[in-house]
Amino acid sequence: MEYSIIVNLLAGGGRAKKIWQQLQSRLNELNISYQVVLTRYHGHAIDLAERIAGRFAGADDHIIMVVGGDGTLHETLNGLIKAGSSIPLAYIPAGSGNDFARGYGISPNPMTALSQILDAKHPTLINVGHYYDAIKQENGWFLNNLGIGFDAAIVSQANASKAKKRLNRWHLGNFSYLSQALSVLYNQEPFETMVQEKNGHHHPFPKTFILIASNHPYIGGGFKVAPDESLSSDTLELLVVEKRNWLITFWCLWLFSRGKLNRSRFAKCFRSPRLHYVTTSLEFAQTDGEEMGSRFMDLTLDTRRYPFWGTSLKEKSFN
Template sequence: MHYSIIINPVAGGGRGNSTWSTVKAALDAAQLDYTPLFTRDEEGATYLTMRLADRHAGRPDETLIVIGGDGTLHQVVNGVLQSKNGRQHPLPIGYIPCGTGNDFARGYGISTNPLTALHQILDAETTEPVTIGHYHDAIKNEDGYFLNNLGIGFDAAVVSRTNASKSKRRLNRLHLGAFSYVSQALGVLYDQAPFTLMVQQERTRQLFPNAFIVIASNHPFIGGGRKVAPDRDLAEPNLELLVVERHNWLITFWTMWLFLRERLARSRFAHRFVGTHLHYTTTSLEFGQVDGEEMGNRFVDLELGTASYPFRQVRHLRKKKKVK
């Protein structure tokens, strides 16, 4: 087996470099065949992966290892699927998480210990198909894939404001990146106006005149481990769309508290749509985010579906509470 390894050295405020040093020592000790490739900018992983997919797609002895955060993994999967060869024969992926949130690792069951995550890859005898989300924006004629979430409204505005803040890099260096999101959320909560949202599923339509939180999820987690879709699992083919409307300030703060307590999805304020095909539109410009990557401020006309992607990694399923 040959391992092509894409490394984002600045992931997690520089944690990518130290993670790679640990992994490299283990690979050398095991005398494994590998080629390291380092990203140089935000779009570097996509470009590197497209080249790899064109060269190696379809080879049974090739595995692509990603060392980075959720954003790096997002870019790699989209890079493979933007390549013609990659779409026909996706390169199996193994993931070693070292980002700020690591939500996909939680959803899949990947250890945040680099050596344990590496052994999950090396111990895998076969590939495992994993559900990923696909979106098509009819207005921009844009297609893409997501592994975690696609959000518009509140969470996307928080992502945009956090990325523009001066405190993010400082907190990332201290490995406190999650606090940069919390610190921006209160400002977004005050500024973000509700918007009109139309959701269509099969032949039914539902109008939400005061939508505030709109998150499509592929697994339970968002924002560094908060459960926003507790019933989702990467082995199942469905996505879940959560819609929460804005009410008076008292209820708005209560919904935020429910979100922090991981109870929002099952509260009476949540509207949940589950399926393999979802369609929703807005009549106003709204912030969007996909796997924590900014989509910009845009009118939204999105069709969501699912696809399957092969991972070569032993999956550690989340432990379920015993029923007495």
């Protein structure tokens, strides 16, 4: 096998640079054939992935390996699908959240994660979420989740926070997410959402606070928002929570931190291969921790399969 490796040296507050140095030494020691490209700016991995896909179109012995965070992996996936490619994707987690690694079963230890890639004999088809925003006429793909409102506002604040870099250096990226939650909890205004089921039934939520579509259980560096979801299924789970009095809202936040919010009587879950929902006000949105800005949204979500290269620490879930 030959590898094209996309590396984001700034991921994880710069921790990815040290990880890449370790990986590079090991790859050279094993005489692995590879070429490496470094991301230089936000969105660069999309362009790099498209370029690599064009160069190795039709090759059946090529793999694209990402060393970085969920955002770098997200960009690479979008670049590959945009290019119409099906080159298998591999991943070494080196970011602050690393939620996809948890969802798939990739070791947080870089050397072990590399072994999972090198030991693989064939690609594994995983579920990938796809969204179409009718307002902007925009398509995109996500591996982890797409959130509007509460979690997206947390992502926006956390990405702008100096504390995130400090916490990343201490391997505590999930605390960056949690530390912003109380601020967002106080400032985030509820908004109106309409969810349409496949049978045409409409569900209005006039005071939406949390609105997250998930492709696997994890968000924000290890919090379980959709415990029943899996990358091996062909469904997405949409979690809707409305803002009520402060006592209930704090209770919902505690349940969220414990991975039990989706089973609460204060939450509504929709699980389907296809979801459609609309917001009627400008709200923050995010996909895989990447900010989408503040916008109105008319979303249709569905899924597709994409080949991923690497053994899983929880292999049974893909059998």
